[in-house]
Amino acid sequence: MPSTCPQSFIDLPKVELHVHMEGSIRPETLLKLAKKNDVSLPADTVEGLREWYVFRDFEHFVEIYVAISNCIKTPEDIELITREFLDGQAAQNVVHSEVTYTACTIKNLRGIPWDEQFDALKRGMKYGLETHGATMGLILDIVRGDSPDIANEVAEWAVSGHGEGVLALGxxxxxxxxxxxxxxxxxxxxKKHGLPIIPHAGETQGPESIWEALELCDPPRIGHGxxxxxxxxxxxxxxxxGTVxxxxxTSNVCLTPIASIADHxxxxxIDAGLNVTINSDDPPMFNTTLSDEYHRVSEAFxxxxxxxxxxxxxxLEWSYLPDDAKLLVSSRLN
Structure with missing residues (x-):
């Protein structure tokens, strides 16, 4: 549905630190993938998929995620979702995105080796830079519940891609x-190879999950918290x-007991002196964008x-953008 976000929030140059690639696939992109790969979806029009995307509950959220994963079958599909993600970010003036990507799931479901996935991601990132001047880095995540062997493999992928677009292990x-x-x-x-760990913690569970993340990961940033x-x-x-x-x-309102943005x-x-950033997580699944998040929080408070x-x-300050790029974005904010 059309955004009601004021133009001033769309025009604001923004940096996003917490957004999932697979969870950012819009209905338009999903329909392209489904038609290309002959995958049946609950609807065969963009309008129908938009209705299907409307958040209901956690089980429905997972259902959409599974359907999206089933539509990604080739490296070309990965390049497409990267390009269209960056098109969407550029449309709302997000100049840099640090994107969580679950490479192990794509490999396990589709058998696409990491090097082919990474090449496709880099092609998409090159497109975003050349077309929009928008940059993107990757946070390769381990999924709790996966075996230690899979986690070690993901860590090795992250290390091998460090300096070429991979920023952290998630x-x-x-x-x-x-x-x-x-x-x-x-x-x-x-960590031995200079990669930070950025865990999700303190979203659906209490402080103990954050304490565990601090103990095991010594993270510069924590997802949610x-x-x-x-x-x-x-x-x-x-x-x-100084943890960020x-x-x-909006994701927290949908997936946790928080009743509204005003109750967030x-x-x-912020009043307690914590380092906080605003992010969209899985934007089309929660009918939001980063611009919408800025607007909703500003309006609520x-x-x-x-x-x-x-x-x-x-x-911007807490991103992994190089200092010269930070200066350029900062000048636009000023």
């Missing part, structure tokens, strides 16, 4: 206690470390454009 999936502990070897391998507010000692620890929290407001802890997190710009500066 960790997603269930936040159950000790679910990350089997991957200590993978984390150590990545909103449950830190349940533990004052954890808030102080995150402030002491990649907050995804983001303002309390009475922010002016100066505050929105400061949040954009924060994301």
């Amino acid at each position: 960790l997603a999936g269930s936040e159950a206690r000790d679910a990350a502990r089997p991957y200590i070897e993978a984390f150590a391998h990545a 909103i449950r830190c507010m349940d533990d004052p000692a954890l808030v102080e620890e995150l402030k002491k470390r 929290l990649e907050v995804c407001p 802890p983001i303002q309390s997190m 009475g922010w002016d454009m100066a505050m929105a710009k400061q949040m954009a500066r924060n994301a």
Whole structure:
């Protein structure tokens, strides 16, 4: 459906630190993939798929994710989703994206080797830079529940791609206690080669998942992290470390007990002195964009454009963009 986001938020140059490639595939792109690969979907029009995408519950969210994965069959499909992702980011003036990508799932489902996936991703990234001046880096994630051998393989892929577009090793999936502990070897391998670990934690589970992430990963950033507010000692620890929290407001309203944007802890997190950024997570699945996220939070908490710009500066500062590129984007914000 058409966005009601004011143009001022669309025009604001933005950097996104927490967005999933597979979860960013819009209905238009999914329909192209389904027709190309002869995959049956619940609807055969863009309008029908948009209706199907409307968030209902977690089970439906997973159903869409599975359908998307089933439509990605070749390296050319990976290049297409990368190109169209960057088209969408450029349309809302997102100048740099640090994108979580689950290479192990694509390999396991489709048998596409990592080197072929990476070549396709790099072709898409080259297109984004040449066409839009938009840059993109990759966070290759381990999925909690996968075997340590798979995790070690993903860590090796991440290390091999470092300097060519891979920025970090990620960790997603269930936040159950000790679910990350089997991957200590993978984390150590990545860190030995200069790659940071950026885990999801404190989204659906409490502070204990964040404490575990700090212990095992020593992360510069944490995906979500909103449950830190349940533990004052954890808030102080995150402030002491300078850990950045990649907050995804609309996603949190959909997937956690938070009732509305106005009930989201983001303002309390900022007031507590935590390092916070605004992100979209899986935007078409939650009927949002990064511009919408800025607008919704600003509207809910009475922010002016100066505050929105400061949040954009924060994301820029805590990104892995080179310093010269940061200066260029910063000049546009000023």
